[in-house]
Each structure stands twice: as C-alpha cells, then as structure tokens.
Amino acid sequence: MSPFSRLKTGNALAQSTIEFNIVGKLLPHAILVSARKAHFHHVLSGIALFVAGFLTTITSGLYTVTSVSVSETVTLSQVDSFDFSQSSLFIDDRNAAAITSILEYTNLSYPAWTYGDLVFNKLDTPVGVRGDGTINLNTPAYRARLDCTPYIIPTKEIKVDEWSPSYDWSSYSLDTNVSVRCVLIPTNQTTVLWRQQYQFPFNRSSFYSGKATFFLWEASPKVDVYGNGGFESQSDAGFSGMRDHSAGDLGCPTFGFTVASSAVTPGRSSNNSTLHTRATAVMCTQHLEQVTVNVTLRAADLSIDSTKYPPVPDEMTRKRLRNPATNGSEVWEWLPNNLLNRLVDLSPTPQLQHSDSRDRDFVNRYHQELIIGLDGFVKTLVDGKAGVPIDSLLGEENQGALIKAGSRLYSEYMAQAISNNMRNSSSSNNTVGGASKEYDGDFDGTSTSPPTFQGTFTHAPGSRWRLRQNRGPAITLEVLLFLLAAIALLLAFVGWDRADVLPHNPCSIAGTASLLAGSEVCSRKYVPEGAEWWSDKQRRDAGLWERCRLRMGWHGDDGDYPAGQNGEGRRFGVHVKGEGEHGMT
Secondary structure, three states, X not given: OXXXXXXXXXXXXXXXXXXXXXXXXXXXXXXXHHHHOOOHHHHHHHHHHHHHOOHHHHHHOOEEEEXXXXXXXXXXXXXXXXXXXXXXXXXXXXXXXXXXXXXXXXXXXXXXXXXXOEEEOOEOOOOOOOOOEEXXXXXXXXXXXXXXXXXXXXXXXXXXXXXXXXXXXXXXXXXXXXXXOOOOOOOOOOEEEEEEEEEEEOOOOEEEEEEEEEXXXXXXXXXXXXXXXXXXXXXXXXXXXXXXXXXXXXXXXXXXXXXXXXXXXXXXXOOOEEEEEEEEEEEEEEEEEEEEEEEEEEOOOOOEOXXXXXXXXXXXXXXXXXXXXXXXXXXXXXXXXXXXXXXXXXXXXXXXXXXXXOOOOEEXXXXXXXXXXXXXXXXXXXXXXXXXXXXXXXXXXHHHHHHHHHHHHHHHHHXXXXXXXXXXXXXXXXXXXXXXXXXXXXXXXXXXOOOEEEEEEEEOOOOOEEEEEOHHHHHHHHHHHHHHHHHHHHHHHOOOOOOOOOOOOOOOHHHHHHHHOOOHHHOOOOOOOOHHHOOHHHHHHHOOOOOEEEEEEEEEOOXXXXXXXXXXXXXXXXXXXXXXXXXXX
C-alpha cells in the first residue's frame, strides 16, 4: 500500500514505487530494503511480524505445572521416657561405644532418635498421617556436656629405672596437681595429685601418649582422686572384675583426658633412661542439658531426616538439669568405663601407628586397670570423622582445640549411651533419680497423660499440582504485546494517505495490467526492446525508469485530469509525470 500511496502524491521515483518489491525476501532482508527505500510502514509491519514470531515460543513457557506444598497440623505423643540415673555405664553400655566407633569411621546415619550429641524421646505416628512427607516440630532433646579445666604440663624429665632389661617396652608415671572442684567436699584442701601411668616402646627415640579416664574421689581422711584410664570389666579377660564402681556422689569432676609427647634419652642400660615429656591434661565435670530442637521427621517411619534438614538446637532454650544424687547440683557423675575400653580406631590409615603403643598388652591384675600408651579415645580424636593432628592438640596454644575435640567425642558417645541405657517404655514424664519431672515446660510433672507436641505435616511433592505463571515469560509477553499494539496504532493512525488510492486489488495480473494499460511507463520510450526479460539487477544496471517521475491517477490522450473528473478517454493508472534528476521521494 505504501508505494501506491506515494504514487498518488505524484513525482515518485520508480525505484521506490513500481520497482520496489519485497515479495519472497527473508523478513530481515525485507525490513532492510524497506528502510533503504524509506518505506517505514513496511519497516514497522516487518518488525511486528518478526516480534509476532516469538509469541508462540514465549506463550509455551508462560505456564508450568508444579507441585503444591500441602501442609497440615498434627499432634505427636511421647511414647517413652528417660531415667537419667537408672543405668550404670561402667560394666555394660549396651554397645554404645561400639556404635560410636562405627559412626566415627563410616558414613552411616545415626541410630533412631539420636543425632550427633542429641538424644530425643520417641514419638508415635500421628493419626491420619499416610504416605510420604515430612513432619517438622520443636521438641526437647537432651545432651551431655563437659565443663573442662586444662592443666599444661611443661617439658619435664622423668626417670625410667625400674623396668626389666628383657622387655622392649617400659612405662612411666605422669603426675599433675589439679584443683579440688567438688560440690559436696567441705575441705580446705585446694589441690590433689592426679597420677597417670603409661607404657611406651623402649626402643624409640620419641613417642606419643594419651588416654581418657574417669575419676573416683575419696573425701576421708583427706581428698584423694584416682584417674588412670579404664578398668577391664569383662569376664573374658581372664579374671573377675565384674563389679560396679561409684564416683562418690560428691559433685566432682569425673571425666578427663590427656595427650603427651615424649623424647627418650637412653641411659647406660635399658632400665635407666630419661623421658623429656610435655603434656596437656584436662579434667571435666559432666553436665546434662535440655534444649529445644527444631527437627524434621520422615512421616513414613518417623526417622530423623538429617540429610536435607539437620536438627537445629535453639541455644536460647538451653538449660542444665540438676542431679538429685549430688544434692541437686548440676554435676552428673556417670562413669563411661566402656567408652575407655571399647572405643577403637577403625581408620584404614591411622596417623598413630601401632608402634606408638602396646594396646592392652599389660593389665594390672590387682586393680584391673589397663596400662596403655594410647587408647582408642585419643586415637579417635586424631583419626575420627573430625580428626585433628595430634601435634595440634599439644601445648598451651592448642588447649582449646583439645577440649573441643574431646568434648565432641564424649557428647556423641553419651547420646548413644543415654539412648540405649536410660529409656523406659513408659510414656510418663522423664525422671531424674526416681522423681518425676517434666522438662519441656508444657507440663507440671503431675499429669499422667504423655506429653504431646504440635508439628507441621508437609505432604510429599506430587500430592497436589497446579499451574504456575512464570514471571519472566509473562513480562516478556506483556512487552511484546505492547510493542505490537503500538505498531498497530502507528500504522492505523499515522503515516500514508489510504483514502481513494486504489479502485481494485493491484496484486492480480489483471489488476496490474489495468494500472499500466495505455501508460507511457510501458512504452518503448522508456522500455527498450527485450527489457521485459531483464532481471532486477539488469534493470538497475541499465537505469530503467531511473529519471522518471511517476504518478497514479486519471489520465488520457489529451493529458492529465484531476481525480474525480469524468471525461471520455480517461483511464486510471500509473503514468509518467515527467523526468528529473535522479533521486528518491
């Protein structure tokens, strides 16, 4: 339409009117040609067509099917309880140490209702919960913690002169004066001697020592403490040591651990050597904490979904529980003897080789105490899942790292020990020393009904679907539609004269012939012989109609007539208005 509108105005060049043709051209080429010939209406139409080609692609991404997260509130009831004083860990811990060893050296998940240093009461499956999904709730959990005091033992000389020359290993004693930190010992005595005994390979120039221990305290006639590793309490050891022990219920430190490094200066004989030993000894009181934990359970079996949603303690809710056995103090006195005896290094590439110690090669049959060089506790600090090089645990500058590593391993063991040894099948409130007490704050301790907790059950993905409108395609579609609307308005209300331009369709053969019939445009004056067979390029090269000025309207043998006049011999079509300089209008 644009070329014909230009012909109607008159004085139009052939190159921009009758020679203008974009039929069969690729859209980008057609837009470029239209722009060069100043047919901006074609440019706008081409842009609109180009933009419209993306509408189907963008529309296909407008909506996607997505799963809807469906949640509902459920109530879970507690189905067991803890009695934190009912079980001794001295003789049997029901495989808690063995489980801890496996957890430290494998990627296995934690046993049911435990995670890390946390232990949870068992809960029942809520009524109406079916299929897959997760249940998120806040529930109280319990954990054992240590409050430790380090004692730095600077390098000291230790004489080794009482061992038989026939042995290839020997032993030495490591003595430390420690503070008396007991709740129920009314004494002016402020320090007490802590003696440990270690064995070591006699033929080595240097070696490491270390072990964990429990402590037994006496208050009469003077304060005394024993802490030299674990007692062999198994009947298969070849002697009878199957008796329980008590820490004394004095509210004293009852757990500790030591790491030492020694260099050997041989004497004139094998039983006359000097050890240059430096060590860090740690003495700790045990505490029991309750903390509210946000935990996510799998609805199918109520196992802890720690892979996606690890339990998160709310440290603001942390509080220590009191021990009736120590007169209501916050100090607990479990004796984790099996932790000391049964925790083993399962690393395929241990940092501390067997030659560093002679594990369990000597047992004092009178005391049933194990005289060792490095026990499983210290080896696990080095080789376990959170292993720390032993040199990074030695010295005053590393005492914090030693306490952190030892406390972590102790707390993880105690979670398994509490879970395996202190559960009651009764769903009554948790108890301490036989006295019922509820710690979660929702019960007064006198209620006979089990505690309940509110949780949010989220159905598994795929239980409900919906269409979701995607923001990106929606905005893109809005922009393109706005652009198309703007182009349509420009084409409709701005630009060329569309009134009374053509009497019929010029695109047919007859329509084209009627516009050119009787016109000088097709005469030999302007079209040489055979020019009708020329290509577009040949016509351009020959300059066909190059100097013609064309007009579309009424014309006849006697001249031009204004549009709308009637006269005999007049025809409507394209004719030559005149000739002029080469240019474009």
